[in-house]
Amino acid sequence: MKISTRISLLFSLLTSSILILFGITIYVFESQHQFIDFQDRLKKRIEITENFFLEKESFSTSEYEKIRSQFLQTLPKETEEVILISNGTIPTFNQTYSDELKEKLISKNAHSFNQGEIQGESKQFNIRGETFLIIVTAIDDIGTQNLLFLRNRTIILILLAIPLIFIFSFLITRRSLFPLSKKIEHANNIGASNLDQRLKVLNPNDEIGKLATAFNKLLDRLEISFSAQKSFISNASHEMRNPLTAIIGEAEVTLSKTRTPEEYKATLIAILEGADSLNSTMTNLLQLSKINANEEGVLFELVDIGEFIIITKKSYDYLNPLNKINLNIPNRNLIVKINKNLLKTAIINLFDNACKYSNNKEVDVNLEQFNKEVNISIIDKGIGIPENDLQKIKAPFYRANNTFEYTGSGIGLALSSKIIGIHQGDLIITSQENIGTQALVILPLI
């Protein structure tokens, strides 16, 4: 069931129930009021009857009846009787009352009662040592008619109001939720081809506005990751195709005619270089996807980071004996929790970038402690990174546009950043084109 239908139904049922309850309450109050009011009138009748009875002896019976009918406005179907109840005989009642009621009338000084539609009042009084019982009964015809009128009108009004409540609550709910339906319609039309579209936010403070804003923010994030994925695929295929094209081209040209052994050797060397580059790209890529898939399974150990940097530098010396990296490690016993193999890969990548993009100029590596962190900065005086590229430099396969003369695949920084991330650390690259670059690795200390 739609939310709008559910809200409308609930609201209508609740309002209708309240209306019916009100109708019943008014009817009950009114009938009680009428009963009490009629009972008061009966009491007054009793008083008058009592007074007349006391004065009765001054008039003859016919005179008495004449005065009574002339001066007393009687109630509908009124009956009156005055019965002597103190001479030891069983009193005889003119009207028919139940035995239980008769007992009450005799035993109580004053009593209000009703038998079906008949209402009655009784009162005892003493005169010259005798006890008399006055009983007055009547039917409240007007009251009953008024009550009937009230009941019928209330039922008619409620029956008219209930459909109106349903109609209006459906209209109001639908109108209130109309912007939501519009937004759902719009959201349904947003897909991969028009991910740049956003929902209109008319009132950012109401619930629908907040929902639309949250949805738009979700679209922002999706768009960023979608375009990152797109550029990842295009960059990856580009990086794979370049060495492959070089390998195929080299082989085809060489095979086009017979060559000297030296020419074949040169071709094989070129092919090997291409294959090497492809191999290193694939290795880095595999490592990156392995880390992504098994982040939780990475094992850590406690290591003195100063010692670790010195050992890593020695490993890098084998790869690039021409490097001019100066280590500045004043602090020892700075213990960090790392996976040695992974962090070595990350640091060697950063060393290699610093040396490669500065053509093996001097590179300073400093180790400093800041509160509960250790900072490893790798500073070179190389080609630097253009400002426009700086933000995107950590994305896989992204290379700045000043690196045409340098070999590389653009996967190293993405891998290093990922590795440092799983060490709860951070990699911050700052750079100025043609001046130099600083790669700052921040790791938490134990």
Ligand code: ADP
């Ligand atoms: P690559 O294999 O291209 O070096 P990386 O992922 O290691 O790939 O680096 C990505 C890009 O970042 C590089 O192509 C380069 O444009 C830029 N870069 C990284 N480090 C440096 C640096 N020290 N100096 C200048 N540019 C750098």
